[in-house]
Amino acid sequence: MGDVLDILALRAGYNTSVVLAGATLLGVAAGVVGTFTLLRRRALMSDALAHATFPGIVGAFLAAALLGVSGRSMPVLLVGAAVAAVMGVLSVHALSRSARINEDAAIAVVLSVFFGLGAVLLSYVVRLEAHGQAGLRHFLLGQPAAMSAGEAKLIGAVAVVAVVACAALFKELRLVCFDRSFARAQGWPVDALDLGILGLVVVVTVIGLQSVGLVLIVALLITPAAAARFWTERLWLMTVLGAVLGGVSCYVGVAISAVLPRAPAGAVIVLTASAVFLVSLFFAPNRGVAARAVRSARFSLDVEQQHLLRAVYEAVESSGAGSGGAVDVEGLGRSRSWSRARFAVLLRVLALRGWVRVVEGEEGRACVLTGRGEREALRVTRNHRLWEQYLISHAELAPTHVDRSADMIEHVLGRELVERLEEALRGRGALPVPLDERGAPPSPHPIHGGRGRGAGGGEGGA
Amino acid sequence: MSGGGGAELALFFVIDFPAMLAGTLAAVCCGLLGNFLVLRRMSLTGDAISHAVLPGIVIAFIVLGTRASMPMLLGAAAAGVVTVVLVELIRSGARVDPDASLGVVFSAMFALGVLLIERAGQLRNIDIDADCVLYGELEHIHWLAATGPESLLDPAALAQMPRQVVTLAAVTLVAVVVVVAFFKELRVVCFDPGLATTLGFPARWINLVMLGLVAAATVASFEAVGSILVVAMLVCPAATARTLTDRMSVQLWLSAAIAAVSGAGGYVLAALVPLWMGAEHSLQASGMIAVVAGALLVLGVVFSPSHGVVARAVRMGRLRVRIAREDALARLYRHEERAGAEGAALGGAELVGALEGVVIGRVALRSLIRRGLVERVEGDAFALTGAGREAAVELVRSHRLWEAYLVHEAGQRPDHVHRAAMELEHLTAEGESGRGRLVPESDSRETDPHDRPIPPRPPPAS
Numbered sequence: 010m011g012d013v014l015d016i017l018a019l020r021a022g023y024n025t026s027v028v029l030a031g032a033t034l035l036g037v038a039a040g041v042v043g044t045f046t047l048l049r050r051r052a053l054m055s056d057a058l059a060h061a062t063f064p065g066i067v068g069a070f071l072a073a074a075l076l077g078v079s080g081r082s083m084p085v086l087l088v089g090a091a092v093a094a095v096m097g098v099l100s101v102h103a104l105s106r107s108a109r110i111n112e113d114a115a116i117a118v119v120l121s122v123f124f125g126l127g128a129v130l131l132s133y134v135v136r137l138e139a140h141g142q143a144g145l146r147h148f149l150l151g152q153p154a155a156m157s158a159g160e161a162k163l164i165g166a167v168a169v170v171a172v173v174a175c176a177a178l179f180k181e182l183r184l185v186c187f188d189r190s191f192a193r194a195q196g197w198p199v200d201a202l203d204l205g206i207l208g209l210v211v212v213v214t215v216i217g218l219q220s221v222g223l224v225l226i227v228a229l230l231i232t233p234a235a236a237a238r239f240w241t242e243r244l245w246l247m248t249v250l251g252a253v254l255g256g257v258s259c260y261v262g263v264a265i266s267a268v269l270p271r272a273p274a275g276a277v278i279v280l281t282a283s284a285v286f287l288v289s290l291f292f293a294p295n296r297g298v299a300a301r302a303v304r305s306a307r308f309s310l311d312v313e314q315q316h317l318l319r320a321v322y323e324a325v326e327s328s329g330a331g332s333g334g335a336v337d338v339e340g341l342g343r344s345r346s347w348s349r350a351r352f353a354v355l356l357r358v359l360a361l362r363g364w365v366r367v368v369e370g371e372e373g374r375a376c377v378l379t380g381r382g383e384r385e386a387l388r389v390t391r392n393h394r395l396w397e398q399y400l401i402s403h404a405e406l407a408p409t410h411v412d413r414s415a416d417m418i419e420h421v422l423g424r425e426l427v428e429r430l431e432e433a434l435r436g437r438g439a440l441p442v443p444l445d446e447r448g449a450p451p452s453p454h455p456i457h458g459g460r461g462r463g464a465g466g467g468e469g470g471a
Numbered sequence: 472m473s474g475g476g477g478a479e480l481a482l483f484f485v486i487d488f489p490a491m492l493a494g495t496l497a498a499v500c501c502g503l504l505g506n507f508l509v510l511r512r513m514s515l516t517g518d519a520i521s522h523a524v525l526p527g528i529v530i531a532f533i534v535l536g537t538r539a540s541m542p543m544l545l546g547a548a549a550a551g552v553v554t555v556v557l558v559e560l561i562r563s564g565a566r567v568d569p570d571a572s573l574g575v576v577f578s579a580m581f582a583l584g585v586l587l588i589e590r591a592g593q594l595r596n597i598d599i600d601a602d603c604v605l606y607g608e609l610e611h612i613h614w615l616a617a618t619g620p621e622s623l624l625d626p627a628a629l630a631q632m633p634r635q636v637v638t639l640a641a642v643t644l645v646a647v648v649v650v651v652a653f654f655k656e657l658r659v660v661c662f663d664p665g666l667a668t669t670l671g672f673p674a675r676w677i678n679l680v681m682l683g684l685v686a687a688a689t690v691a692s693f694e695a696v697g698s699i700l701v702v703a704m705l706v707c708p709a710a711t712a713r714t715l716t717d718r719m720s721v722q723l724w725l726s727a728a729i730a731a732v733s734g735a736g737g738y739v740l741a742a743l744v745p746l747w748m749g750a751e752h753s754l755q756a757s758g759m760i761a762v763v764a765g766a767l768l769v770l771g772v773v774f775s776p777s778h779g780v781v782a783r784a785v786r787m788g789r790l791r792v793r794i795a796r797e798d799a800l801a802r803l804y805r806h807e808e809r810a811g812a813e814g815a816a817l818g819g820a821e822l823v824g825a826l827e828g829v830v831i832g833r834v835a836l837r838s839l840i841r842r843g844l845v846e847r848v849e850g851d852a853f854a855l856t857g858a859g860r861e862a863a864v865e866l867v868r869s870h871r872l873w874e875a876y877l878v879h880e881a882g883q884r885p886d887h888v889h890r891a892a893m894e895l896e897h898l899t900a901e902g903e904s905g906r907g908r909l910v911p912e913s914d915s916r917e918t919d920p921h922d923r924p925i926p927p928r929p930p931p932a933s
Contacts, residue, residue: 050568052574053515110772117703118765120699125759126761128755132741150601228574228575232579235567235572290561298560
């Protein structure tokens with residue numbers, strides 16, 4: 010553990026620190042480029058591109074070895090990787106343009122066949138026992154520990170250039186991502202910009218080969234950007250956040266993988282990024298799972314409270330008691346399909362909010378609407394009845410069929426919509442009496458529910 | 472049979488035969504099931520499945536310490552469920568493109584699998600590593616009980632057939648049975664899931680069963696070809712078959728045959744051919760299988776008689792020649808009209824015109840002469856023959872009728888219609904029935920909008 014902290018604090022020696030810095034810059038670049046890749050829906054094309062670099066790397070090594078040059082030189086290998094990546098992209102385009110193969114099949118074919126070619130070439134190179142061939146495997150899953158300081162600096166520099174390019178072209182890239190046809194109509198060179206994004210993906214992939222490896226580099230492009238997506242709607246913030254998350258994932262991932270034996274760096278980096286992603290998925294304030302669950306639960310609670318209020322109101326109404334009439338709690342609980350526990354919770358919440366009062370009587374508990382409670386109950390009931398009336402008069406539904414729909418709609422009708430409803434109904438003469446604040450239109454269908462009690466008691470339920 | 476030959480044959484059956492069998496079975500199994508992925512444009516789902524099952528496989532291996540197939544299949548199924556749940560959460564929360572959500576989840580799971588496999592090697596004292604995951608271990612599948620071809624008929628030896636081969640054979644058999652038994656349902660679900668549901672086929676269940684079979688095939692093939700190359704097996708044979716035929720039943724069996732050729736041929740090319748050619752080592756078999764599959768796909772795309780690039784170019788070339796021919800005939804006719812004399816000749820260059828290019832033009836001219844529609848008058852001048860004049864009349868009639876139609880019925884301006892009529896005339900010039908139906912009621916007109924006479928309808932051939 011101490012080792013990891015040493016590395017993280019850049020105390021583990023010059024080489025390690027430079028490699029760490031280079032990898033972090035790579036993560037930043039991947040986060041930025043990944044944002045645009047994500048928005049342009051090129052995520053899996055990047056995967057094909059990455060896998061396609063494999064034969065390029067091995068091929069470059071082979072070519073260098075045959076020419077008597079050291080195959081271990083990184084620029085040579087990276088050039089080979091880039092060339093192969095471009096050929097991969099061209100192959101995807103050529104295949105998907107042929108009539109019977111569509112793009113996803115083309116991507117899958119290029120991804121796997123190029124990788125297979127790389128595997129075959131590698132098996133040949135391994136037999137040659139040329140110097141440096143053992144290191145070729147590391148391009149698959151990443152081995153930053155095998156990087157020299159010079160290589161790390163190159164990676165860092167290229168990453169910075171990529172980020173600067175994105176920043177310079179930010180407005181244009183944003184336009185191309187969100188409204189391509191508008192951009193084209195405005196005269197922006199959208200195809201060139203698209204190619205630019207793809208080119209940046211090639212660059213990030215190629216510099217990421219040693220740190221993350223070609224099999225998993227696509228995850229570094231997608232995951233931090235997708236994680237950032239949970240936190241914000243604004244593109245510039247998403248890009249910055251993606252950069253930060255990508256950088257952090259690489260930073261932590263490389264440090265851990267340097268210390269842990271038999272832990273391929275690519276896997277650790279991707280898992281770190283995925284952990285960050287999971288945290289974002291669950292805990293992001295607006296769009297995270299937790300936030301949505303809370304919102305959803307709160308909304309459910311509100312909805313059911315309003316149902317309960319309306320049930321009380323209707324019970325009082327049907328018993329003929331005036332305001333202040335008490336309703337038997339037991340009967341109320343049975344009027345809708347609440348579980349006993351749920352009903353108890355609802356009643357308590359309503360009581361706490363000061364909308365009902367629960368009183369003990371000789372026949373058991375009863376609840377009474379307070380002033381505020383009655384106003385809210387009235388509002389909900391009115392919404393319900395108005396909507397029912399609307400469905401009957403304008404949508405020509407039978408009165409027995411409108412309760413269900415109104416049950417759901419009553420909660421979401423805003424004041425303005427209610428006024429328009431009333432106007433529409435009045436226009437059709439479907440509103441029997443002019444309304445004021447008190448009183449709701451009568452229900453078009455019989456109401457079954459709790460029995461009312463109180464002055465004038467007697468008539469009981471409907 | 473000399474002793475040496477017998478020993479070599481035995482060696483073949485111990486080492487090569489089971490590996491080749493495993494590779495071929497993996498290819499056939501995946502190739503057959505892959506049709507449904509390709510047809511439903513779900514090739515990348517196959518990619519995702521093959522990556523996502525890895526942690527399930529590894530965890531099953533760690534927990535149970537065995538590579539037996541049933542627990543692995545269950546582990547893979549569990550991983551599949553986790554994947555689906557996570558993908559759904561991401562899609563609904565981040566509003567991220569479904570491809571990208573898939574990418575995030577399956578690369579995270581793959582990274583987890585890779586990490587576990589590297590660490591699991593230590594736990595279980597077995598030296599497995601990420602290479603197996605990436606390329607499989609065809610070369611390590613041995614049939615130790617074999618002594619020669621007679622072992623194929625020896626139940627005792629057959630009982631010792633390597634586990635991977637047995638699993639693959641079983642899964643292949645299940646795949647074949649399912650595909651044959653449920654061919655009709657699968658076909659409807661592939662092409663029109665909505666129709667399938669209305670016809671009473673449970674489309675969603677069928678979908679799930681097929682994906683489950685794909686997962687099983689992936690797991691079974693995992694040890695043979697690894698997680699990445701299996702994608703080539705899923706997509707390439709099916710895509711190749713699709714370029715060759717339009718009928719699904721033919722496509723299915725063709726893809727199985729192509730897959731078998733890829734599997735066996737790939738193995739032979741990698742493991743046996745190098746040795747036959749005197750090299751000391753063989754090449755990577757699983758990679759070669761993928762390469763062969765890809766090469767067959769390219770061959771299909773280029774050379775397919777119905778959909779291939781070459782076939783389309785030939786068809787296009789023929790069409791261009793025909794149009795050039797007809798244009799030349801019409802040009803000669805108009806020349807005769809202007810000159811007021813039959814037999815008026817045009818020089819070769821003028822006749823051919825600039826529209827179709829020199830080569831096509833010359834080919835067209837030669838074709839006209841061969842068909843007896845045009846004859847060389849002297850030097851470089853050509854004129855219509857009697858038959859040629861008849862053909863030209865049809866064309867010019869079509870052209871002028873179209874012009875009349877466009878002006879009088881479609882309301883175009885007279886100076887705008889020549890271009891369109893030049894293209895449309897070819898549609899209606901050939902064949903009695905076409906013209907009779909397509910050329911509308913402007914039949915009875917005598918002049919076109921440019922006041923040129925419309926040649927009368929030729930008398931029917933007696």
